[in-house]
Structure formats: structure tokens, C-alpha cells
Amino acid sequence: MLRHVVLFTWAEGTTGEQLERLTTRLAELPGLIPEIESFDFGSDAEINEGNHDFGIVAEFADRDSFVVYRDHPAHQAVIKECIAPIRDQRAALQFETG
Amino acid sequence: MLRHVVLFTWAEGTTGEQLERLTTRLAELPGLIPEIESFDFGSDAEINEGNHDFGIVAEFADRDSFVVYRDHPAHQAVIKECIAPIRDQRAALQFETG
Numbered sequence: 227m228l229r230h231v232v233l234f235t236w237a238e239g240t241t242g243e244q245l246e247r248l249t250t251r252l253a254e255l256p257g258l259i260p261e262i263e264s265f266d267f268g269s270d271a272e273i274n275e276g277n278h279d280f281g282i283v284a285e286f287a288d289r290d291s292f293v294v295y296r297d298h299p300a301h302q303a304v305i306k307e308c309i310a311p312i313r314d315q316r317a318a319l320q321f322e323t324g
Numbered sequence: 325m326l327r328h329v330v331l332f333t334w335a336e337g338t339t340g341e342q343l344e345r346l347t348t349r350l351a352e353l354p355g356l357i358p359e360i361e362s363f364d365f366g367s368d369a370e371i372n373e374g375n376h377d378f379g380i381v382a383e384f385a386d387r388d389s390f391v392v393y394r395d396h397p398a399h400q401a402v403i404k405e406c407i408a409p410i411r412d413q414r415a416a417l418q419f420e421t422g
Contacts, residue, residue, distance in 0.1 A: 267419070268419030277416050280417070317331045
């Protein structure tokens, strides 16, 4: 399996409404992109100081399936319409598991 | 469940031997810290440009279990002995799932 992880910090002035719109659109992706095997996301639980604000952890059968997701129009639309307007920092990684 | 995610970039000059030692020590943690429900880690798969170098994704029953892991001597020893000497950037997050 290939695990995809991305963490974001949000720009100053990001609103609850913008975050709600993002989570609604993210929740639609597994139904639109069958290559997604598992898809979890959420805001930081505020246990530790200095964390990022939001994270997505997804799983794919292999590299090719991840690339289909990465380049899929539905995913690209969420990036363009919901993430890019509020994004400050981004940290990402894909790694093989099991 | 609570998901813990941490991504690192490594300092220039980090050796394969240092990474091997880290992965060996990380692999020991689930046996030493029963609060760990799942524990996956690995180096970037080099599919995308600009990614971090290494990531850990772990799951805990709840916040308290995560805090036990965070403060556990075995975990703290891995941070001190294996991560701190090679660490450049760090991005982390904990979020509730399910």
C-alpha cells in the first residue's frame, strides 16, 4: 500500500466557513475517485504546541493509483477552490507500507 | 481514534546508517508502548517534488493514550538519540478520526 500524508497551516483570516466548505468537498472525493482506499482528514486536536492546522492521510493500492488521485480533476478542483485560497504552509509525503 | 502524523526533513549529511538505526528503533516502539494501536513509517517514495523526507503515522485509542506515547521514555529516547541529531524540519498534527 502507499500512504499519502499532507499537512497544512492556514493563512491568517481563514474562516470557519472556508474550512467547512473544504471538509465537505474532501468528503466527496472517495465517492468520485475509486482509487482512494482510505481517506481521513481533520483539524489539529490542539494537544501539542506548534503543530500544523489540518491534515489528510490517505491510502492507495500503489503509486499509479496515487497519481490518478493526484491528477484527478475532482482533486485538483478542491486544491484550486478550497485549499489554495487559505493555504500558508504545506508539508507532504508518500511512503510505502506493509 | 486519534491519528498522529509527523513529517521530517533530514539535515544535509544524514547517512543511510543513521536512517537504518532510526527505523530499527522505531520498529521496537509498538512492543514497548502498548498504547500504540497502529504505527507506520517510511521514507518518501519520491513521486512528487518538494516532499518531506520521512513520515510516521500512528493511531491511538484517544488523547490520553497519545500523551502516554508522547512522553514515554522509549519514545523520548528515539527522539533524542536518533531524530534530533539528523532533523532539519518537522511538521506534526494529531486529529480525531471516525
